Amino acid sequence: MPPPRYDRRVAPDTSPDSARVPAVSVIIPAYNAARTIARQLDALTRQHVDVDWEVIVCDNGSTDATSRTAQSWADRLPLRVIDASARRGPSAARNAGADAARAPLLAFCDADDAVTDDWLSGLLPVLGAHPFVVTAARVESAYSTPDRRLYDVVTTLRMPFLPELPFGSSSHLAVSAEAFTRVGRFDETLRTGEDVDLSWRLQLAGYAVTECREAIIDHSRRAGFFATVRQFRGYQHGRRALQHRYAHVIDAFTAARGAPPGADGDWEAGVVSADQSERSDRPASRRERIAMYLRDRDERRQFLLRATRSTRLALATSLGLFLGRVTGRIDTTQPQVPASLARAYLERERPFERGSR
Template identity: 40%
Template structure:
């Protein structure tokens, strides 16, 4: 199946010809599905980057049915934009892989359409990739999220690399703000498109098991956006739990420990007591969201065991 490519480069015709002929230093890849409501924030942030070298932005549309493509085209005059169709297989992993296959640069960076890179992010990522094969960005949860959500969600990359829940295994990073040398991406086979969640965790683990280190770059800041809908947050937690089982089946022989169901149930019991004992409605709501998230994860893990 051929992939539709729309290419836009800022400037006049002469500038465009030079820009297209110049090999970019880095390709920034943005997978997106129905991101009309948030993509402009990320595109604006990318258009404001002050990186001196040549670069390109590949927006890989995973079959959007809203105005995502129209929103992206509005930035055609301000960004070295390539808008491609990546809808053959549903999922961010497929969109990232399709985007990477169209990339012309030796360095790759992945961003999400609902987050916002901070000023200087691109330059920091390029500098870090000159020294490290795989680079994770630092996260901030304050800019894009209301106070109630900030206090009820954990975000590991505010301070360092993520650690898999309860499992003493390799560190990992979110796909948002994750960057990699293109040769390493090819060596590990790209993202696993069979995983609808935790494909970034799997990607980081495969890179490290192949001998490539994962570096946390504190100067490359990404403002991270949480899901605001409680139902969508629980659904996401369920899928995390479900695919956690897939990862265990894949990595148990390499040292990943099994997540204790009893420990999960103890956490649920503790959080339930916390909700009941809350003195204010705000605290109760915060603890309730933490409880709902944990229940979603546990139910997902149980589902993965049932379908094993």
């Protein structure tokens, strides 16, 4: 008899056989997520997979109804809610979820996003064959308006100062429990950039990143001007910390490359998609876009809405990055990654003999 399929019509298996080890643990860190987590859990009820799996919601000390809201989905999902408040921060919550996980495969997603219906069925075959997988994130474009939604789809990203090592966001990456434990899990001392750090440590340890475009999550942008400022200020703090931590690795790659990696610009300019993003269908050139938007009243209104939103987003991003540069402090007591790991990677992978991946 095949294992149960978890969707809207079938409740979790409560028979004694349900104690068997699940194939994958879906880990969701949550802090004061009562208003958003239902969307993610509802999306998870629509997964169709013929294996046992589990969902672990890691409540990181919420003061709202996060735990109660998540627990209310236990009759529709193979779900557990754990107390992950002993150590604060999303990295600590994810690590607590990994500690509680029973599966050999770990898939991380966020409480304010939503997986698509075939996310898990698209991910599992790839994750079963590759220990480190970055799935796709569909992000609403700054050009969107309420009347016309536009999206970009991205998988891995790259830092300008270490472009040979792509990374994945913690909101849409998956890893084998063995690899995750071997490299030391998420670093809880990093407030931001912990997903970049984990991605780099995995690759330096020999776990190549594999992209899975068949598994998609709908990523939610931070709402509001000041929330975006805070987000990008944190990104800049994380970037500075990573540049210090990986200084010897960066030097080793620069020496092997024979030239600097390129302009070390701001976060938005420097963090780029490892492959071309799949962009929404719109005219390629600015002149073509303006001509289209000015054809009639509706197009003019759409144009003005997009311009206003894009300008606000750009301003919030720039302000956040500036504040991050001004207020960021590097803890020089933190250990740096030794150059020997970079040299071992370069000897093993020889990226400059075939071009950067």
